[in-house]
Amino acid sequence: MYVDIDGTLIKTDLLVESALRLALRNPLYVFAMLMWFIRGKAVLKHEIARRVRIDVAHLPYHAEFIEWLRLHATNGRALILASASHESYVKGIASHLGFFTDTMGSTNRLNMAGKNKLAAIKAHSAKQPFDYAGNARPDLSIWQEARHAIVVNPDSGIESAARSVASVQKVFHAPQADLKVWLKAIRIHQWLKNLLIGVPLLTAFQFQNPVAVLHTAVAIIAFGLVASATYLMNDLMDLDSDRRHPRKKNRPLASGQIGILQAVTVGLLILAGGLTLAATVSLAFLASVIVYLVATLSYSWKLKRYMLIDVLCLGGLYTWRIIAGAIAIGAEISNWLAAFSMFMFLSLALVKRCAELVSLAEQSRQSAQGRDYRVTDTLILTALGVASGCSATLVLALFIESPNTIVHYGHPRLLWLLCPLLLYWVSRIWVKTARGEMHDDPIVYAARDRASWVIFGSLVLITLLAHL
Numbered sequence: 001m002y003v004d005i006d007g008t009l010i011k012t013d014l015l016v017e018s019a020l021r022l023a024l025r026n027p028l029y030v031f032a033m034l035m036w037f038i039r040g041k042a043v044l045k046h047e048i049a050r051r052v053r054i055d056v057a058h059l060p061y062h063a064e065f066i067e068w069l070r071l072h073a074t075n076g077r078a079l080i081l082a083s084a085s086h087e088s089y090v091k092g093i094a095s096h097l098g099f100f101t102d103t104m105g106s107t108n109r110l111n112m113a114g115k116n117k118l119a120a121i122k123a124h125s126a127k128q129p130f131d132y133a134g135n136a137r138p139d140l141s142i143w144q145e146a147r148h149a150i151v152v153n154p155d156s157g158i159e160s161a162a163r164s165v166a167s168v169q170k171v172f173h174a175p176q177a178d179l180k181v182w183l184k185a186i187r188i189h190q191w192l193k194n195l196l197i198g199v200p201l202l203t204a205f206q207f208q209n210p211v212a213v214l215h216t217a218v219a220i221i222a223f224g225l226v227a228s229a230t231y232l233m234n235d236l237m238d239l240d241s242d243r244r245h246p247r248k249k250n251r252p253l254a255s256g257q258i259g260i261l262q263a264v265t266v267g268l269l270i271l272a273g274g275l276t277l278a279a280t281v282s283l284a285f286l287a288s289v290i291v292y293l294v295a296t297l298s299y300s301w302k303l304k305r306y307m308l309i310d311v312l313c314l315g316g317l318y319t320w321r322i323i324a325g326a327i328a329i330g331a332e333i334s335n336w337l338a339a340f341s342m343f344m345f346l347s348l349a350l351v352k353r354c355a356e357l358v359s360l361a362e363q364s365r366q367s368a369q370g371r372d373y374r375v376t377d378t379l380i381l382t383a384l385g386v387a388s389g390c391s392a393t394l395v396l397a398l399f400i401e402s403p404n405t406i407v408h409y410g411h412p413r414l415l416w417l418l419c420p421l422l423l424y425w426v427s428r429i430w431v432k433t434a435r436g437e438m439h440d441d442p443i444v445y446a447a448r449d450r451a452s453w454v455i456f457g458s459l460v461l462i463t464l465l466a467h468l
Contacts, residue, residue: 001150002121002142003069003100005083005093007135008152011060011174011256014085015045017239018052020260024237024301046108049086056092058243060256065133065152065172066097073099080104082121082132084113118142131169140165177258185235185252185263186228186270192447194223196318197325202460204331205467212329215281219328222281223321225274226289227296232267234300236260246363281328288324292317307372311349318345318443336399343392344426348442350385351429354378355438362436382430389426393419414466418459425455 006013022029029051036044073079080102081094087105094100104120106112112120118141121130132142133150140161143149148169149162162168177185197220206212235242235253242254252258271293278289295317304310319341326333353371357378360367367374373381399405400415409415428451432438439445446452 001069001072001077001131001133002080002082002104002125004132004134004139004152005081005085005090007155008133009062009065009081009093011062011153012260014054014083014089015048016260018048018054018086018089020236020239021052022048040111041113042106042109042111045084045086045106045111049088054089054092055240055243056089056096058240058249059093060243060254062152062172062174068170068172070099078102080124082112082117084111084117087112114138114141118145137161175257177252177262181252181257182266185232185258186266187231188228189444189447190227190231190441191220191224193318193443194220194227194321196321197223197328199322199337200326200331200333201329202463203334203337204326204329206329206331209329215285215328216325218277218281219285219325222274222277222285222289223292223324225270225277226293227274229267229271229274230293230296230300232263233297236263237300246359282330285324285328288320288327292320292324295320305372307377310371311346311353314349314352315342315346318348336395336402340392340395340399343388343395347385347389347392347426348429350381350388351433351438351442354381354385354433355436355442357381358433358436358438382434386426386430389430390423393422393426396422409466410468411466414462417462421455421458421462425452 003009006015019033022033033044033048036047069079078101079099081090081100082104083090084106087103087107090103090105094103102124104112104117104124110116121132121142122145129147131148131150132139132146133152134142135152136155136158140158143162143166146166149166150170150172151159151162151168152172153174154162154171159168159171175181198216201207201212201216232253235251238248239254242248242251248254253260253263275286275289278286295313299310299313299317303313319338322337322341323333353373356371357373357375361375361378365375397416397419400412400418405415406412429438429442429446432445439448446456
């Protein structure tokens, strides 16, 4: 039996993955890949494979199909891994799985696809009857010559096409990416963070201004679309580390539920939609969204790999949402709010890192994949985070006693009730983190935490009463 790799044995395409890795390593390689492609697909695959290693142990394998193959191998069936992927990748996968008797892959002179693969299979089988497992339209010509066809995770219309040209022995279906999968991929739950854009609407007491409310609502949606596009881009950059992570390996891209080219296409579409919406608010707000986009991509590409720079960047991105919200309604961002946001969101960014390190410690691991942190850093990071959260409360206390606050609030003394509530919330978040009970994103955790809702509601109510 001859078995294909891309889309069959694994739920991804090795050429696309390896090309993506090379382009992310250095964007100038895009031009080199175009030149290699002009010389032929065989040259393209060979040159990429020379420069890119694939972690075959953590690829998104089709588990049910592999168990079926393993059973046949145990019963003495000869299994040959025959793929258009480069021979180095094919051999690596065969060695990892351990039950293939031989391999066939592309070389620097031969692209093992279509007619070339069929000819190679016929030569290898000495024109004896053979079975073939595949998933896509190029496999139809091979199925036509095969004794039996095994159809795995077929593209649209391929199963019926296979049945029309061959005797289909077995069909393996993998769950298709539905709306729920796509919503998970674009992190729809992370849109909660974009509610920070509405903070200036509240602090400037513009919530009775319909134009300001409309601009804020559009700004939140625009930011959400752009942020979702960056999440897809981030997942493309983090494929290897996500696949090694105990929880992130189940993300739609890492698990192969969504293809790389699909993710790129959808990401570009929602990015365009977000930027278009941002432009309807104002050009200044569009500029703020572009700044956020550049900063986020810089974080995903490089900055997140540097100790402390990553959390400063994360905290800055939270604060930037508030600044963007002020720009959307034409309000001035106060120095007090900027200072409070800086300290508070740095604390929350450190919560995220410490939560990851606590989780690693529970797994007896010493360092985070793709991050410049070790489990032994947890103590000092916790100290920095608690200090930053307390500093935010101190900024709030100084704001309450400032002359401007006394002028703008009818009952400014009531604002002092905010400080113990905020201290309690910050302390509670850090205790939960130390116990290993914290979701790795504290904003999402707070949105699902009943106590946090009570505290936030109390903060808003006290602020409104103080303003009367």
